[in-house]
Each structure stands twice: as structure tokens, then as C-alpha cells.
Amino acid sequence: xxxxxxxxxxxxxxxxxxxxxxxxxxxxxxxxxxxxxxxxxxxxxxxxxxxxxxxxxxxxxxxxxxxxxxxxxxxxxxxxxxxxxxxxxxxxxxxxxxxxxxxxxxxxxxxxxxxxxxxxxxxxxxxxxxxxxxxxxxxxxxxxxxxxxxxxxxxxxxx
Numbered sequence: 455x456x457x458x459x460x461x462x463x464x465x466x467x468x469x470x471x472x473x474x475x476x477x478x479x480x481x482x483x484x485x486x487x488x489x490x491x492x493x494x495x496x497x498x499x500x501x502x503x504x505x506x507x508x509x510x511x512x513x514x515x516x517x518x519x520x521x522x523x524x525x526x527x528x529x530x531x532x533x534x535x536x537x538x539x540x541x542x543x544x545x546x547x548x549x550x551x552x553x554x555x556x557x558x559x560x561x562x563x564x565x566x567x568x569x570x571x572x573x574x575x576x577x578x579x580x581x582x583x584x585x586x587x588x589x590x591x592x593x594x595x596x597x598x599x600x601x602x603x604x605x606x607x608x609x610x611x612x613x
Contacts, residue, residue: 485569489562491535494518498528499537499554499562508541508551519603537562 479493486493501517502509509517515525529552532538536558543549577585 485565488565492528492531494520495528495532495537496562498532499559502538502552502554503559508553510543510549510551514552519600519607 482493482496486496489496491499498514498518502514511525511529512522514520514529515522518525518528520528529538529540533540536555538552538554540550540552543551580588
């Protein structure tokens with residue numbers, strides 16, 4: 455009986471996960487459209503602002519799963535729009551660091567803060583223990599996603 459309930463929960467979770475991921479991708483597209491950016495650019499800005507300091511293009515490529523060439527084009531677009539600046543690394547002058555421009559990123563933050571109130575309301579309905587479980591799951595899902603991306607990139611593409 456318990457095995458049947460677990461199988462039913464896995465199936466429900468699988469369905470809801472697909473809906474959740476599709477909703478997030480479509481939300482990200484709508485946000486990007488609203489801001490006049492590419493969806494990958496929005497996610498890169500989000501990741502850049504979550505980091506404690508500037509990153510190299512190679513680090514951005516690794517973090518996003520893009521090739522260094524694609525990451526360079528992404529940074530070019532963000533730089534052209536004024537969202538990031540490139541500066542020489544003071545420790546290693548051969549490297550260039552990419553940093554978000556706070557004043558320009560504030561444009562994205564303003565939209566996100568407006569939308570964030572509804573997300574905060576959603577989270578307010580959870581206990582602290584539930585928030586810890588959700589946070590742990592998200593960290594584990596992020597790690598698994600990166601491992602799965604590496605795995606997919608190592609395999610030949612299907613015909």
C-alpha cells in the first residue's frame with residue numbers, strides 16, 4: 455500500500471515539476487520580453503548579481519553551460535545594453551572581469567521587486583521547516599541540473 459502511495463506521489467510530482475519548469479521558462483521569457491532582453495541574458499544577470507564579485511567570461515560560460523564563444527556574445531549584448539562592464543583583472547592583467555552595473559541592473563530589480571511581493575506571499579504560507587526543505591531541494595536540484603548538463607554535453611546528439 456505504501457509503495458503504491460509513493461508511486462502515485464512520484465507521478466504527481468513529475469507532472470507538477472514539468473508544469474512548474476515550463477511556467478518558469480515562460481515567465482522568464484515574459485520578463486525578458488518586458489525588459490527587451492534575451493531570456494539567457496536575464497538569467498546571466500541574475501547569476502552575476504548572486505555572485506560576491508566579478509567573473510571572467512570563462513566562469514560565466516561554466517556557470518551557464520554555454521561555450522566560451524556563446525558566453526562572449528552574451529556578455530557583448532549585456533555590455534552593449536549597459537548592464538555589465540569589462541575591466542582588467544588587477545591580479546592578472548591578461549584576464550578581463552565582467553561586473554554588473556548597479557544602476558542599470560536596478561531596472562531589472564525594480565521589475566523583479568514588484569513581482570516579488572506575490573512570490574513572498576506564496577512563501578509566507580510555509581513554516582520555517584518547510585522553507586528549509588524547499589531550500590535544500592532547490593540546492594540539490596541545482597547541483598543535479600549542472601551534473602545533468604555536463605552529462606548531456608558529453609553525449610553525442612541524437613540523429
